[in-house]
Amino acid sequence: xxxxxxxxxxSTVAFLISILTFFMVRGRKEVPPPQDNFSSxxxxxxxxxxxxxxxxxxxxxNLVSRANQQANLTSRxxxxxxxxxxKQEYEYNASQQIYxxxxxxxxxxxxxxxxxxxINQVAATLPPDARGIDLNKRLMEFIMTQPKGQLHSIVLEAxxxxxxxxxx
Numbered sequence: 001x002x003x004x005x006x007x008x009x010x011s012t013v014a015f016l017i018s019i020l021t022f023f024m025v026r027g028r029k030e031v032p033p034p035q036d037n038f039s040s041x042x043x044x045x046x047x048x049x050x051x052x053x054x055x056x057x058x059x060x061x062n063l064v065s066r067a068n069q070q071a072n073l074t075s076r077x078x079x080x081x082x083x084x085x086x087k088q089e090y091e092y093n094a095s096q097q098i099y100x101x102x103x104x105x106x107x108x109x110x111x112x113x114x115x116x117x118x119i120n121q122v123a124a125t126l127p128p129d130a131r132g133i134d135l136n137k138r139l140m141e142f143i144m145t146q147p148k149g150q151l152h153s154i155v156l157e158a159x160x161x162x163x164x165x166x167x168x
Contacts, residue, residue, distance in 0.1 A: 047099035048163040059152035078132030079123040
């Protein structure tokens with residue numbers, strides 16, 4: 001073989017390999033990463049709905065309204081019933097905190113704590129022989145005299161504001 005032909009063959013083979021590689025790479029379609037069409041927005045909005053319902057259900061007027069059906073309870077039994085209702089509602093909805101802002105969840109937690117404190121403080125002012133209806137009456141009187149308005153209304157406004165931020 002002629003010494004001049006060997007470099008030509010090598011360069012031709014290299015050229016063919018480079019062209020083949022070019023077309024193989026060019027022909028290969030870029031596979032986009034899998035698109036995750038999952039959106040947490042509906043879950044977040046649903047969570048805001050549920051904790052708004054929680055705030056309504058643990059508001060003292062609604063608790064008293066539901067508990068008034070238990071007419072023959074002592075004030076201590078009524079106190080325990082109201083506190084247990086708040087705890088159950090809160091625990092049932094505790095999982096929603098992963099979908100809402102920490103500020104929103106803290107507002108609901110503060111509402112729960114404040115309502116439990118109010119119930120305990122008002123119950124402590126009653127005589128030992130008081131009836132459950134007396135406790136409920138005092139609780140409603142206390143709520144009606146709140147100068148800043150009812151906390152559950154403020155919490156609901158905050159939840160409404162947070163939910164509207166998600167919708168925009």
